[in-house]
Amino acid sequence: MIASLKAEWYKLTHRAYPFIFLLLCMGCAMIIALVTKLILPMMEHFNMGYDAGQVLDMGFYASSSIVWYLLIITEDIAFTSEYKFRTMKNVITRGENRTKLYLSRLFMACMVLALGVVLVTLTYMVSVRIFYGADPTLTLDGYADLTKQVLCGLFLWLGSQSLIHMMAFLIQNEMLWGCGYLAIFSFLPNGVWILKSVFGDNVALDLFSDALLTTQMTNLVNDGVQDAGTILTCFLMGAAYMIVTTVIGILFFRRKEVR
Amino acid sequence: MEDMVLQLKGIKKRYGAQQVLKQVDVTINKGEIYGLVGKNGAGKTTLMRILTGLTKQQAGSMWLLGEDGKNGYDAARKRMGSIIETPSFYPFFDGKTNLEYYNQQLGGKANVDEVLDLVGLGKSGKKKFKNYSLGMKQRLGIGLAILNDPEFLVLDEPINGLDPMGIVEVRNLIRKLNQERNITIIISSHILGELESIATNYGFLDKGVILEELSKEELEHKCRPNWKIRVNQPDNVLALLQETYGFSQIEMEEGSLILKESLPNPEHVTREIVEKGYDLYEFSMINKSLESYYLDLIENHKSGREKV
Secondary structure (H helix, E strand, O other), X not given: OHHHHHHHHHHHHOOOHHHHHHHHHHHHHHHHHHHHHHHHHHHHHOOOXXXXXXXXXXXXXXXXXXXXXXXXXXXXXXXXXXXXXXXXXXXXXXXXXXXXXXXXHHHHHHHHHHXXXXXXXXXXXXXXXXXXXXXXXXXXXHHHHHHHHHHHHHHHHHHHHHHHHHHHHHOOOHHHHHHHHHHHHHHHHHHHHHHHHHHOOOHHHHHHHHOOHHHHHHHXXXXXXXXXXXXHHHHHHHHHHHHHHHHHHHHHHHHOOOO | OOOEEEEEEEEEEEEOOEEEEEEEEEEEEOOOEEEEEOOOOOOHHHHHHHHHOXXXXXXXXXXXXXXXXXXXXXXXXXXXXXXXXXXXXXXXXXXXXXXXXXXXXXXXXXOHHHHHHHOOOXXXXXXXXXXXXXXXXXXXXXHHHOOOOOOEEEEEOOOOOXXXXXXXXXXXXXXXXXXXXXXXXXXXXXXXXXXXXXXXXXXXXXXXXXXXXXXXXXXXXXXXXXXXXXXXXXXXXXXXXXXXXXXXXXXXXXXXXXXXXXXXXXXXXXXHHHHOOOOEEEEEEEOOOHHHHHHXXXXXXXXXXXXX
8 A cells, every 4th residue: 555655646746737736726825815905995995895804714715615626636636547548457457456546546636635725725824914914803713713614624525535536436538527526516406406496395305415515515604613513523424425435436446347 | 387377267258248258268388478369359458458457257267377366366467567458658757757656556676767778768768658659658568567577478469550660679579578587478469470470389369269279389380381283194193192202191182282291302202203204383382371370270160160
């Protein structure tokens, strides 16, 4: 397993793509903080002003939905189009354990995601501090709240990462797994909402809706400040997704014919 | 058993309604270069894919480098290298980075620079794989196959698409690996002339069935030249040759005599015919290549099946 992880780390660090992507995300975080500062006088003119504390809080709202989509790129970084380039066969033919291959790439995808989320969040926090200076609304509690929100979000995103990882391993066509994932995350919550509006309140639909990562994320955004109980719930939900999708993914991949 | 590298018995594989491999029995011993001969669609690549674990057979047994499958074949495959279909690498990496990645994956024991030198890519520099010529790609594929000093190489059509120069280079490299590193090799190709120049043993595959396995010597014996003798009185000359030289494998075909025995001194035979007063119109050697042997084998197998 160590050799597999070392190899994946070697591949990751010898490409410009992950670094460029990370820099772009960090740049976006800085730009968001800067733009809020630049348009603040204009907003105050319309009596719609906000303070630095609210801008800090906005960091999570901005990322809560966008990360669902960025996960496709994270998976692409870790999976590296193995079916498209037909490189998977190079390791399987050397007797490498398929479970090990699956897990090493999942680990790398999760690491890229976690590292990216931490760096982008830190960039945002530092940018807000730089652009707004010693604003009295920028309190330690504000930073701690954002950290807790991002931590909750990270558990859900990691669960989602393992789902998309399973799809990448099972579906040979990149476009197909990318679109399949988008369909699940974009349309499923709306589909449930439509069904609810047609059939009214239904226990099964409610249970199904509660089991969706997007529902949990919406609750997080609505609740704002998170406590230890919510962090634990998010952790358990992310872990459940990760375990179930990983087990399914490995079971299928072990039997899959590799081209 | 000690010298055996691979033994397949009754391997069968079906894709949907198509039975790609019907009955494959193969034995390969240490040090051999086993040429798997078969036309396109005969089942060569499917067989190679089974050997390398990319797919599984539905029936039959495999004995691979001492492993019989009870504990899986992964341990055996760690001592193997392969090229299946075309060599595949990350196009955005150069040759060295690609090999180093796989070297790390396999435990990082190989010296990548040494391997690149061996396959003639030591000076390819920072050129990315996507910009490699077909010959360079093929050589990098062989480089990957020989990482970690394998005992057994599985090469599926390694000369496909190469120019004449590339074919010579790859052929020499395969020979070198077999002779200098004592690597046992199974190599498939539908370019039979190429197999003829490197293989030490052959297996003839057609429509998913191994028709025959034989060594280079056995093949040479079977492909030894025939002699065509055209004379004015073939019946009399046939009797003369049988009486004088004791030829038993001589027969009449369309008015000519076909002698299917080795003939160390053909000039003695021609002199004998002429001295006995017969008119000799033609005395020629008919060479039988691997290709014609294979085609005859398929034809015989086909007519055999039709008779059944």
